Amino acid sequence: MKSFKDEFDRRGVAIVVISFAEPERLAPYQEHHHWPFVMLADPKRIAYQAFALKRLSWFRIFSPSTLWLYLRLLREGKKFQNYGKDDYYQAGGDFLIDREGNILFAHRSQDPADRPAIEKLRQAIDQAVSRTSFTSSLNEEK
Amino acid sequence: MEKVAIDELKLKDLQGRPVGLQDYFQEYSLVIFLRHLA
Numbered sequence: 618m619k620s621f622k623d624e625f626d627r628r629g630v631a632i633v634v635i636s637f638a639e640p641e642r643l644a645p646y647q648e649h650h651h652w653p654f655v656m657l658a659d660p661k662r663i664a665y666q667a668f669a670l671k672r673l674s675w676f677r678i679f680s681p682s683t684l685w686l687y688l689r690l691l692r693e694g695k696k697f698q699n700y701g702k703d704d705y706y707q708a709g710g711d712f713l714i715d716r717e718g719n720i721l722f723a724h725r726s727q728d729p730a731d732r733p734a735i736e737k738l739r740q741a742i743d744q745a746v747s748r749t750s751f752t753s754s755l756n757e758e759k
Numbered sequence: 760m761e762k763v764a765i766d767e768l769k770l771k772d773l774q775g776r777p778v779g780l781q782d783y784f785q786e787y788s789l790v791i792f793l794r795h796l797a
Contacts, residue, residue, distance in 0.1 A: 629786030636793040640775040647773060654791075655783045658771040664780070667763050670792055709794035715787055720761040729794055738789065745787055 621735060622653050628742055630713070635659050637707060665707065670725060672706045677728040686730035705729075713741045721745045 625632055632654040636643050640658045647656050659665060677683075711733050713722035722741030724733040765780045772778045780788065 625789065626785070631783050631785040631788045632791065633780065633783050633788055634791045634793060635770065638793075640771050640773050644773045656773060657778060657780070657783075658773070658775075659768075660771070661769075664768045664770060664790075665792060667768060668790070668792065703795045705795055707794055709792045711792075712790045713787055714763065714765065714790060716781070716784055718763045718765040720763060721787070723761065726794065742787070749786070 621738075625742070628746060630742055631655070633657060635664055637662050637665060637704065662707075668710060668712060668720075668723075668725075670708045670710050673708050673726075673728065674706075678705055680728045680730070682730040683728050711738070713738065713745060715745065 622632060634652060634654050634656045635658075636646075636656065637659055638646070639660045643656055643658050708726050709729075710723065710725040712720055712724070714720050721744070722733075722738070724731075724737070726732065768780050770778050770780060780790070
């Protein structure tokens, strides 16, 4: 995702990463990873609930695709970092929203390895931008 | 279309200060919810 940040910026899409971890746990995580995105904390999970992100079942967490993901990450030399108390049952997700809060694209992860393809995100942005351009041109004609 | 009241989402920045999602908006926002820190 880091490599797509510039492209998203050019297209007017801010990337915001939200975690349910407390800010004091999130800060060292960001220091370690240097993600070029805004990172925000939602320890009360108000946003998680607002976006209808549920808790995963044990079966989903230990699905073959999840185990394969972690095996691949270990092979790539990724090391487990301990940032304190964690919750492996909380589902994540990816959402494209506009200023009014309309959800233009939603991907609620079904297991930890379930993330949307970058191409799907690009398509969603294309559709959103073209819709905005169309609405703007209609307003100009009035 | 699903809609979320983004101005009601009380979040915190890394310093623990209260912030809103709308503070970081461009035209759109791609909001990524993490599952856990790893």
